[in-house]
Structures are given as C-alpha cells and as structure tokens.
Amino acid sequence: MKAFTTVLSVAEIHAARAFYEDLFGLELYQDYGRNLTFTCGLSLQQDFHWLTGLSRAQIHPQPNNMELAFETEDLDGFLQKLRAYPHLQTLGGVVEHPWGQRVIRFYDLDGHLIEVGESMKLVIRRFQAAGMTPEEIARKMDVSLKDLDILLSTP
Numbered sequence: 718m719k720a721f722t723t724v725l726s727v728a729e730i731h732a733a734r735a736f737y738e739d740l741f742g743l744e745l746y747q748d749y750g751r752n753l754t755f756t757c758g759l760s761l762q763q764d765f766h767w768l769t770g771l772s773r774a775q776i777h778p779q780p781n782n783m784e785l786a787f788e789t790e791d792l793d794g795f796l797q798k799l800r801a802y803p804h805l806q807t808l809g810g811v812v813e814h815p816w817g818q819r820v821i822r823f824y825d826l827d828g829h830l831i832e833v834g835e836s837m838k839l840v841i842r843r844f845q846a847a848g849m850t851p852e853e854i855a856r857k858m859d860v861s862l863k864d865l866d867i868l869l870s871t872p
Contacts, residue, residue: 722758723785726765726776727827733761736826740798741787759785779828788836792819795833799823816858817844837868 727733730751737743743755751763766773789795796811799821808822808830820834837858844854855865 722760724760727761730763784830784832786832792835
C-alpha cells in the first residue's frame with residue numbers, strides 16, 4: 718500500500734486552484750470540476766461534505782492539528798510572492814528553528830495551516846559556507862552524519 722494523495726476541503730475550487738498555482742507554482746494533473754489534483758499529489762475538493770458523507774457542520778475550518786509543508790530553495794523570493802496575499806493570516810513572521818531552518822506559517826484561503834521553509838539541503842550548505850564541519854552541522858541539526866549525507870543527496 719502507498720499513500721496516494723492529501724485532500725483539502727475548499728469552499729471555492731477555482732479560487733483555491735488559482736491560489737495554489739500562483740503562490741506555489743503547482744501544476745494541474747486532473748480536473749473533475751469540484752475535485753482536482755496537482756502533479757505533486759495534493760488534491761482540492763469543493764463540497765467535501767458531499768464526498769465524505771459528513772454534514773457541513775462537521776467540516777471544521779482552521780483545525781490547527783496538521784499542516785501542509787513546502788520546501789523552497791528561495792525563501793526570500795517566496796516571501797515576496799506571499800506579499801501579494803496581504804489578507805492571509807500568518808502565525809507570526811519568519812522563524813528560525815534551532816536546527817537552522819527558516820520557515821513561515823500561514824493559513825490558506827480555507828484555513829488550512831501551511832508551512833513554507835528552506836530546504837534542509839540549503840540549510841546544510843549555508844552552514845558549510847559559514848565554515849562549519851560536518852560534525853558541527855550534525856550536532857547543530859541533531860542528526861547523524863549518515864542522515865546529513867542523506868539530506869545532501871536528496872533531489
């Protein structure tokens with residue numbers, strides 16, 4: 718068995734599609750009207766209550782118990798694009814986690830929590846450029862040297 722897709726409940730499929738295509742550069746894979754899937758595997762579903770058999774009252778916006786995470790090689794460039802959506806609610810500004818990754822969290826048009834952060838490979842390269850040894854980087858990021866190699870070799 719394998720995970721197939723993540724489905725997000727959206728109020729208006731056309732607005733949600735435009736949001737994800739514009740801000741994240743996602744590419745459409747399938748479009749079934751009130752359900753669509755992007756090539757990355759993310760799906761959007763309008764009328765989620767119809768699909769699941771739940772009542773509208775059981776569909777809770779902004780649950781704050783999961784997030785959709787994206788990584789980028791250019792967080793500053795992404796933050797520029799994000800400024801085109803001043804109405805989005807953010808959870809503070811950019812934060813730097815103890816392992817060195819900078820991220821921002823915000824809610825999409827339908828209240829889903831999204832995190833956009835630097836790729837871990839970028840974080841490692843930043844530490845290397847600052848003169849840190851592999852051992853220092855592994856200690857800072859709380860990973861093994863083997864995990865560090867894995868992170869560096871991911872596409």
